[in-house]
Amino acid sequence: MRRTPLHETHRALGASFTGFAGWEMPVRYGSETAEHRAVRAEAGLFDLSHMGEIEVTGPDAGRTLDRALVGRPSAITPGRARYSMICAADGGIIDDLVVYRLGDHRFLVVANAGNTPEVAAALTERAAPYDAVVRDASEEWALLAVQGPASASIVGPLTDVDAAALKYYSIASGTLAGTDVLLARTGYTGEDGFEIYCAPEAAPALWAKISDAGRAHGLVPAGLSCRDTLRLEAGMPLYGHELSRDVTPFEANLGRVVAFDKPEGFVGDAALAARKETGPERVLVGLVAAGRRSPRAGYPVLDPGTGAEVGVVTSGAPSPTLRHPVAMAYVPPRLAAPGTAVRVSLRGTPEDATVVALPFYTRSR
Amino acid sequence: MTVPTHLTYTAEHEWLLAEEGGTARVGITQHAADALGDVVFAELPEPGVVLTAGAPCGELESTKAVSEIYAPADGEVVEVNQAVIDDPGVLNQDPYGEGWLFVLRVTGPLDLLDAAAYTDQIGA
Numbered sequence: 189m190r191r192t193p194l195h196e197t198h199r200a201l202g203a204s205f206t207g208f209a210g211w212e213m214p215v216r217y218g219s220e221t222a223e224h225r226a227v228r229a230e231a232g233l234f235d236l237s238h239m240g241e242i243e244v245t246g247p248d249a250g251r252t253l254d255r256a257l258v259g260r261p262s263a264i265t266p267g268r269a270r271y272s273m274i275c276a277a278d279g280g281i282i283d284d285l286v287v288y289r290l291g292d293h294r295f296l297v298v299a300n301a302g303n304t305p306e307v308a309a310a311l312t313e314r315a316a317p318y319d320a321v322v323r324d325a326s327e328e329w330a331l332l333a334v335q336g337p338a339s340a341s342i343v344g345p346l347t348d349v350d351a352a353a354l355k356y357y358s359i360a361s362g363t364l365a366g367t368d369v370l371l372a373r374t375g376y377t378g379e380d381g382f383e384i385y386c387a388p389e390a391a392p393a394l395w396a397k398i399s400d401a402g403r404a405h406g407l408v409p410a411g412l413s414c415r416d417t418l419r420l421e422a423g424m425p426l427y428g429h430e431l432s433r434d435v436t437p438f439e440a441n442l443g444r445v446v447a448f449d450k451p452e453g454f455v456g457d458a459a460l461a462a463r464k465e466t467g468p469e470r471v472l473v474g475l476v477a478a479g480r481r482s483p484r485a486g487y488p489v490l491d492p493g494t495g496a497e498v499g500v501v502t503s504g505a506p507s508p509t510l511r512h513p514v515a516m517a518y519v520p521p522r523l524a525a526p527g528t529a530v531r532v533s534l535r536g537t538p539e540d541a542t543v544v545a546l547p548f549y550t551r552s553r
Numbered sequence: 554m555t556v557p558t559h560l561t562y563t564a565e566h567e568w569l570l571a572e573e574g575g576t577a578r579v580g581i582t583q584h585a586a587d588a589l590g591d592v593v594f595a596e597l598p599e600p601g602v603v604l605t606a607g608a609p610c611g612e613l614e615s616t617k618a619v620s621e622i623y624a625p626a627d628g629e630v631v632e633v634n635q636a637v638i639d640d641p642g643v644l645n646q647d648p649y650g651e652g653w654l655f656v657l658r659v660t661g662p663l664d665l666l667d668a669a670a671y672t673d674q675i676g677a
Contacts (some may be wrong), residue, residue, distance in 0.1 A: 204587065215590075215617075216590060219590075219591050219645070220590050220591055220616055220617070221591040221593070221616060221642075224616075413590060413616065413617055414616075416617075417616050480594045480614075481594065481596075481612070481614060481619075482594075482614060482619070484618075484619065505616050505617070506593045506594065506614065506615075506616055508616060535619075
């Protein structure tokens with residue numbers, strides 16, 4: 189399994205490790221519930237160096253990405269970012285992505301670790317007709333994230349970037365604790381926060397300096413376990429759970445990321461236009477379980493009248509913030525309205541659950 | 554990770570402490586608690602329930618996973634640890650002590666692992 193540049197740092201902190209997309213990643217350092225609560229109340233420091241960074245550069249970089257992705261990256265202002273997806277010709281989702289525009293002719297596409305080779309290959313193929321170069325630069329970047337309401341107070345004094353003025357989904361280059369970084373105001377927790385891209389060899393010292401500066405603000409190291417419950421509460425999809433080759437953005441309620449009015453079209457446009465027209469056969473919803481036992485990924489969703497299996501849970505866990513089980517699931521549109529009663533088969537026992545609007549948790553501003 | 558030598562173990566990560574009068578105290582090991590992460594919900598067998606060795610008799614649920622509890626021996630449940638039901642976090646803090654699960658009046662043979670054999674099994 190691959191290890192991030194921060195592996196020894198995590199080991200010294202007493203982390204438990206788990207395999208994730210071929211990487212040995214810290215799952216928790218102590219109590220994942222405490223880490224989750226720290227991110228909601230103060231801040232957490234994450235190692236996300238497993239994520240993939242793909243550079244797309246050249247005069248046609250924007251055109252290339254307009255053709256390759258479902259969104260319109262050519263319309264992104266330099267210094268801003270957008271959430272997007274790359275789909276197959278049949279409309280199935282190959283990956284969900286954050287696209288940063290670093291300059292007129294320079295984009296950074298951040299992909300999920302397990303999908304990075306496939307995304308890089310698809311981008312390379314789709315760039316062929318254009319004057320643009322696609323390069324998987326994942327080996328050249330480590331990625332740290334500071335997430336939580338105290339993030340700006342922690343990051344701001346360490347950097348020459350005006351962190352407080354950096355808007356949500358923006359990115360700037362500068363130094364942080366003396367290290368060259370790309371500083372982005374993005375995240376995957378439902379909180380304010382920053383993602384910090386740096387050279388792999390600089391990551392351990394940067395982690396240490398951020399940890400030291402954050403201690404007075406309640407910053408704690410935070411692992412993948414709490415990252416999963418944080419994103420679940422925030423209603424954010426995870427590839428391999430809510431998103432896959434078997435669904436289009438419309439099933440996932442993310443049709444808004446698809447821009448059909450692009451002059452040169454895009455890969456998957458015909459299939460996605462058809463899906464938009466017919467409407468999805470199943471849609472992603474939030475579920476709240478009535479009992480204390482939690483629906484989990486893969487559990488069947490049952491029709492409340494007939495008991496027939498009509499859907500499937502994609503993610504579920506006892507919510508540390510809400511203190512009751514929450515889940516996301518695919519169900520037929522007729523069962524998708526908030527307030528609809530359904531049942532979930534919890535290891536063979538049908539239990540009552542209610543469809544609710546996503547997200548489960550929204551931060552107060 | 555230290556595996557206490559005064560206890561015996563199942564391959565499913567329960568520990569058992571034989572007590573005077575034919576009863577035995579049952580819990581889960583530190584290894585199991587660590588693998589689960591923070592336990593947030595414990596479903597334990599009721600007093601009076603008769604258990605069969607190796608059969609599921611309860612559930613422990615963490616943010617990350619759910620795990621069944623298996624009866625380490627034949628017997629009748631005579632006491633349940635209400636403190637674990639009220640605050641399952643005690644399972645993570647003190648699995649061999651305050652985090653015990655239930656007491657069993659053992660009616661069958663005890664076919665369990667000693668600490669050395671259990672340590673081998675978990676590769677500790």
